[in-house]
Amino acid sequence: MAKKVGIEAAIAIAEAAALADVDVVSAYPITPQTHIVEHLAHLVADGILNAEFITVESEHTALSAALGASLTGARTFTSTSAQGLALMNEIVYITSSMRAPVVMALANRALSAPINIWNDHSDVMSVRDTGWISIFANNAQEAYDLTFMAFKIGEHPDVLLPVMINFDGFILTHVIEPVVLFGKEDVEGFLPPYDHPYKLDPDRPVTMGPVGLPEIYTEVKKQQDVAIRSSRSVIDAVFKEFAERFGRKYSAVETYAIDDAEVVLVTQGSVTDAACFVVDEMRKRGKKWGVVEIRLWRPFPFDDVGSALTSGKIKCVVVLDRAISFGGPAGIVMSEVRSALYHVPNRPIVIGVTSGLGGRDIMFEDYVRMFELGEEALRTGKEPEMVTIIGVRE
């Protein structure tokens, strides 16, 4: 029976992996992800979860072992943060290229240097183009639901891609929130057994991961791109089935109070709930502001973003980035949003802000400042090319 309990988000994610009845867990400790794998270690040791728990010696090994396990047809889970993901990087790219549906919970944390264990999105942005399906959770319930759904999405025979569930380090990982946990019987039939059509099988020997000569490499990459773009219909179908069965609705792009909004803030992750709170408060003071969250980061929902941001009375879009593309478009998400609106006639003004780097709190007034920058741009009609870093000391 489903029951609502107060639970740490990290533990909830481990419970979601256990609910999916994973066969192999392979992970290495790194703050702030560690509680996830510690809890899974306990579930395995207590006989609650029948899985192999591999205590590897590094993240590179963690994902390598997960990839190997996944290719034999085992349902596989791993989890990491920042430097751990950076060390995995070689295998991150290979996992998606090998079409292995490993599920990773990524506790978003800033990349070194300087060494920083706190939250921002520089880790997930560093693997933006590696071919993983990437989804953001805003709270513990979403982290639990999305981790569970990740297996169904990634393992779908039309998809066969790894899935990364992003949730903010400390801000989410270490907080206790009410979460509805399912019993096994509640989810009966939702997640079919994992059956990779091309798994390593002694009875049907195949060689995996050999050299791809110039004659074939391009075609492999094209297939990979087609696969992740086509995964969108499966993602939508899984969200729909989940909503029908369990009542909680998820979509690629989430909107809040945008019907009459002139200025909207585009967010990802736990800042979304905070931004919605700010909008509620400021609406009492007459401000017509709204929030649009890009939950599905890869495959990027160009059409959904385009239609959400051109709906109603939206005149200015402020995109909040939690990482920097140094020497590039600066705002990584902002750049994608501008691309999504490039062909749209009478598109809204798009400006970029960066905040909350390396765990710096984004305060109420910081959110207000972001919206006000949008209003300012509307007044002056100027669309600054570069992002504004909120609260930076210069």
Added chain:
Amino acid sequence: MSVTTYRENPVEQFLRTDRMPHIWCPGCGIGTSVNCFARAVLECGIPLDKLAIVSGIGCTGRVAGYLRLDSFHTTHGRAIPFATGLKLANPELSVVVYSGDGDLAAIGGNHLIHAARRNMDIKVICVNNFNYGMTGGQVAPTTHFGRLATTTPYGSPEIPFNLPHLVASCGAVFVARWTTYHVVQLQRSMVKALKKKGFAFIEVLAPCPTLYMRRNRLGSSVDMMKLFKEKSVVKHGIDTKEVAITNYEDPIIVGEFVDTERPTWLDNYNEIMKKRLGDKYVPWGVNNG
């Protein structure tokens, strides 16, 4: 009225006191090892501008930040490659890697064996507290067989590394092990290591009272010090095959196990280049390397 006069602690000049209080738990052994190291540096008389400290990630990794020396806090496991670059680019420097068992033997294990094999002229001090302390007490490649960690809640099924044997078999020219009880001996070995040319390795067994000992009901750090005192057997020069610590109950063999000579990586490199290029080749770092 009596006048109290204070004498500065001789170790204080090596510490960034503005960074205190440090993050180590009461009863932790890392601070003891740092005290020994500072005294060893003092005894050697190495000019401080010729000494560099490199640490990885973890509780021991913080040493680089607390010592008032040129230091670098690298990423997890990469202290030895960083130190190798440092040493070869500026052979005049004495380069010390100061890190923990998790950093050096798990995620950085590959670098440890290759630096020993090459006889890279760096000194490695490995504080072994038998688990990953900083992340909350997970199983490490040094955890005693059957002991508890957060990732092995009913006991580790793995046989731990015999670290002195690992580096000795790869060709380290100086290998010692002491516990944080043996402060005098540890300091003496650190002096020898600092003066030694080639790859020197010292394992320092240390209590982790907050995580490893509490989880395994091993008492306090005082109990651990008593255990170190009672169980330790000094056997200089013993074959490192014999010094494995698999069980918590077995005697702990300590001492200086290896003290030998062989050409360093740079010696061999210079020789080969000299053979190829003759007088055109100017040997690198020969005065101090």
